[in-house]
Each structure stands twice: as structure tokens, then as C-alpha cells.
Amino acid sequence: MADSYDLILRNGHVIDPANGIDEVRDLAVRxxxxxxxAKDIPSDSxxxxxxxxxxxxxxxxxxxxxxxxxxxxxxxxxxLLTIDADTHMxxxxxxxxxxxxxVGWRDFLDFKERVVDVSHVxxxxxxxxxxxxxxxxNTEQNPAELHxxxxxxxxxxxxxxxxxxxxxxxxxxxxFDEIHTPWASVDAGLEAAELAGLPFxxxxxxxxxxxxxxxxDLVTHKLRPGDIHTxxxxxxxxxxxxxxxxxxxxxxxxxxxxxxxxxxGGGSFWFRNAKPAFDDGFVxxxxxxDMHVHSVLxxxxxxxxxMSKFMAIGMSLQEVVRRSTSEAARLIRRxxxxxLTPGAGADIAVIRKLDGSFNYVDCGKARLRGTSxxxxxxxxxxxxxxxxPNGLSLPDWEEAPAAYWKIPFLPTEDEGEQ
Ligand SMILES: [Zn+2]
Numbered sequence: 368m369a370d371s372y373d374l375i376l377r378n379g380h381v382i383d384p385a386n387g388i389d390e391v392r393d394l395a396v397r398x399x400x401x402x403x404x405a406k407d408i409p410s411d412s413x414x415x416x417x418x419x420x421x422x423x424x425x426x427x428x429x430x431x432x433x434x435x436x437x438x439x440x441x442x443x444x445x446x447l448l449t450i451d452a453d454t455h456m457x458x459x460x461x462x463x464x465x466x467x468x469x470v471g472w473r474d475f476l477d478f479k480e481r482v483v484d485v486s487h488v489x490x491x492x493x494x495x496x497x498x499x500x501x502x503x504x505n506t507e508q509n510p511a512e513l514h515x516x517x518x519x520x521x522x523x524x525x526x527x528x529x530x531x532x533x534x535x536x537x538x539x540x541x542x543f544d545e546i547h548t549p550w551a552s553v554d555a556g557l558e559a560a561e562l563a564g565l566p567f568x569x570x571x572x573x574x575x576x577x578x579x580x581x582x583x584d585l586v587t588h589k590l591r592p593g594d595i596h597t598x599x600x601x602x603x604x605x606x607x608x609x610x611x612x613x614x615x616x617x618x619x620x621x622x623x624x625x626x627x628x629x630x631x632g633g634g635s636f637w638f639r640n641a642k643p644a645f646d647d648g649f650v651x652x653x654x655x656x657d658m659h660v661h662s663v664l665x666x667x668x669x670x671x672x673x674m675s676k677f678m679a680i681g682m683s684l685q686e687v688v689r690r691s692t693s694e695a696a697r698l699i700r701r702x703x704x705x706x707l708t709p710g711a712g713a714d715i716a717v718i719r720k721l722d723g724s725f726n727y728v729d730c731g732k733a734r735l736r737g738t739s740x741x742x743x744x745x746x747x748x749x750x751x752x753x754x755x756p757n758g759l760s761l762p763d764w765e766e767a768p769a770a771y772w773k774i775p776f777l778p779t780e781d782e783g784e785q
Pocket of ligand 1: 467570
């Protein structure tokens with residue numbers, strides 16, 4: 368008997384960087400898993416066949432920097448706000464996101480119950496080494512509230528959810544003192560990461576005015592191979608010299624195995640750093656949004672918009688996909704994700720590339736002109752179609768099955784005779 372499938376995506380251009388696939392193929396799904404990626408899979412072997420001719424089929428995208436749990440915005444005391452992962456990410460092809468440091472150990476269980484356990488998007492976490500995370504940002508400023516041991520213990524207890532440790536926002540622009548030493552949060556985060564056997568992600572602000580906490584020291588000495596600096600193209604990092612060439616220490620850091628993530632957000636992405644760095648060959652390891660309640664409306668921020676922005680900078684479609692799938696999976700050490708390998712969970716994005724005139728903006732309120740934009744046509748998680756606004760998987764209404772034509776709440780003939 369021929370193989371049977373639940374779903375076949377037919378005739379899409381498959382980009383699966385983990386397997387080196389970049390050509391038109393069919394993709395078959397069975398029992399929520401990738402079954403086969405090959406040319407000309409017989410259409411009669413599937414319950415449902417969706418023609419995706421002219422579109423790209425990629426692994427479900429991975430956004431390794433987001434905030435999808437209520438956080439305390441600056442200047443809004445006592446008001447906790449959040450975005451919903453499903454609402455904002457499924458429409459951008461994202462099937463996995465990593466909430467980085469919104470919660471510390473104190474709020475982790477609530478985060479698990481209210482976000483991780485109920486979202487259709489797979490929500491993973493990098494646990495903030497500060498007890499209150501960004502729910503209580505005061506704890507990020509107080510070295511007594513940095514808890515490497517407890518943080519690592521919680522991380523070890525939930526290895527399926529916690530994929531890293533995060534530190535952020537510590538003592539920005541303030542003078543160091545005996546309590547607030549320059550590297551307190553970095554050292555605590557690294558200690559937690561070491562104890563948990565996980566990567567460390569840092570949102571960093573160097574102190575240029577006084578020696579003691581330089582960006583160069585961070586990436587060439589403090590961070591370990593496999594650790595991640597997010598917000599690499601933010602305005603405060605001296606990654607370029609006066610000739611707009613990438614400084615040697617950045618190459619040295621990359622050589623050591625330090626990773627660099629985009630983490631766009633509302634204030635952390637500047638063309639004046641990203642474009643010259645790209646032109647000099649310095650490409651970010653991963654593309655991520657830093658989507659949160661304040662950044663989400665800014666610049667139409669989502670994963671595909673951020674990927675489109677990098678295409679406008681000069682990156683190929685294949686590379687922006689790779690840095691949003693297999694590379695992202697590599698950084699968070701989840702090689703089971705971001706791939707269309709048979710047996711993997713069937714997380715899939717169907718994307719189209721629109722050609723035309725499109726502008727992109729950065730956090731310094733400057734513009735870059737581009738010639739294409741990526742748009743999501745379909746998002747599938749574990750084999751289930753969760754986003755299909757163009758109805759690619761649906762029948763035309765005239766040909767819809769019997770259930771479509773049934774008028775609810777009318778008495779049936781039997782009931783009428785009673
Ligand atoms: Zn962030």
C-alpha cells in the first residue's frame with residue numbers, strides 16, 4: 368500500500384537550510400510530523416493537498432528574542448502589559464519564540480501556566496538572573512536580587528522550556544559603587560548559565576565615560592563560546608571604526624565562538640551600524656524581533672518584517688531564512704527545531720516574496736529603501752494549520768461540503784412533526 372499522509376504542500380520552493388534543500392519540492396505531513404520532502408509526491412496519497420506554487424516553504428520560524436509575559440514598562444508604575452504570542456507571531460510564520468528574561472525564577476511558574484502551557488506558538492525561555500525579571504525591573508538593579516543558584520535550579524527543573532539565562536538593563540548610565548560593581552549582572556548571569564549548562568544572553572550597555580565596563584571586554588573576555596550578545600546593531604556599540612569597517616575585536620569575539628543576535632526592538636536596531644557591518648562581511652548569527660508591548664507597533668515589527676529589512680540591507684532570502692530557523696535552533700541548542708527533517712515536528716511556514724518598492728525604518732527614525740517584502744501565507748504547528756488568511760487550504764465556497772450549507776437552529780423535519 369502506498370504511503371498515506373494527512374497533508375501535502377505541493378510544488379512550493381522549499382528552503383530547509385538544515386538539510387541543504389533549496390528547490391521546488393512537495394512536503395508531506397503525517398501525525399503532526401514531517402513525513403517526506405521530495406519531488407512529485409502522489410497527490411492521492413493525502414487527505415488534504417494544498418497547492419503552494421510560487422511560494423516558499425520553510426521550517427516554522429524561530430524568534431529567539433521576544434517578551435510575551437506582562438512586564439513593567441518604563442514610566443508606567445503598577446501597570447503590567449504584554450502582547451500575546453499567538454496573535455502577533457503566527458501571522459509572521461513564527462512557530463517557536465524565546466521569551467528572554469521577562470521572568471526570573473519568581474514568576475516562572477505563572478509564566479509557564481499562563482503563557483507556555485496555553486500558547487499555540489511554542490514559547491521557550493531564557494530565565495532572567497534577577498529574581499523579578501522585567502516584571503520587577505528594580506531587581507535587575509539590585510545585586511542582592513541576582514540569584515544564580517536558584518535561577519539555575521529552576522532552569523534545570525524545566526529543561527524543555529528553559530534554553531538559556533538572560534541578564535539585562537543593569538545600572539545603565541549610573542556611577543558604579545561598592546554595591547553596584549560594573550560586572551555584577553554579567554557575572555551572575557554567567558554563573559547561572561554555567562551551573563545550568565546553558566547559554567547566556569546579555570542585553571548590555573557599556574560605560575564609555577568611565578573605564579570598567581567596556582563592550583570589547585564583554586565580547587572578548589567575559590562571554591564564553593556559545594553565549595549570545597543580543598542588540599548587536601544598537602546605537603551604543605562601537606563595532607565600527609571611523610572608516611565604517613568592523614573593528615578587529617568583533618572578529619576576534621566571533622572567532623572565540625560568541626554569537627551575535629539582532630534583537631531589533633524599539634531602540635536597538637540602527638542601519639548606521641547594521642548596513643556597514645553587513646557590507647564588511649559581519650552578518651548577525653540570528654535575526655530576532657525583541658517584540659514586546661512597546662516595540663510591536665513600531666516599524667511593523669515582526670519576524671518577517673525584520674527578515675525583509677535584512678534583505679533590503681543585502682542578505683539573500685536563503686540567509687535570512689537560515690538565520691531564523693536552523694541557526695536560531697543551533698544557538699538555543701534545540702536541533703530538533705527549525706528543520707524539515709522527516710520525523711521532526713511539522714512546524715512550517717509558507718511565505719511569499721513580494722517585489723516592489725518597500726521602505727524600512729530603524730530605531731533612530733531613519734529609512735532604508737528596499738525592493739521586496741516577505742509575507743506569510745500559512746503557518747503550521749505540529750501539522751495543524753493555524754494561520755491561513757488566504758484560505759489556501761480551503762474550498763471555494765460554492766464547492767464547500769454539506770456542513771457548510773446547513774442552517775443552524777432550524778427545526779429538522781423530525782422535530783417539525785412532533
Ligand atoms: Zn528584549
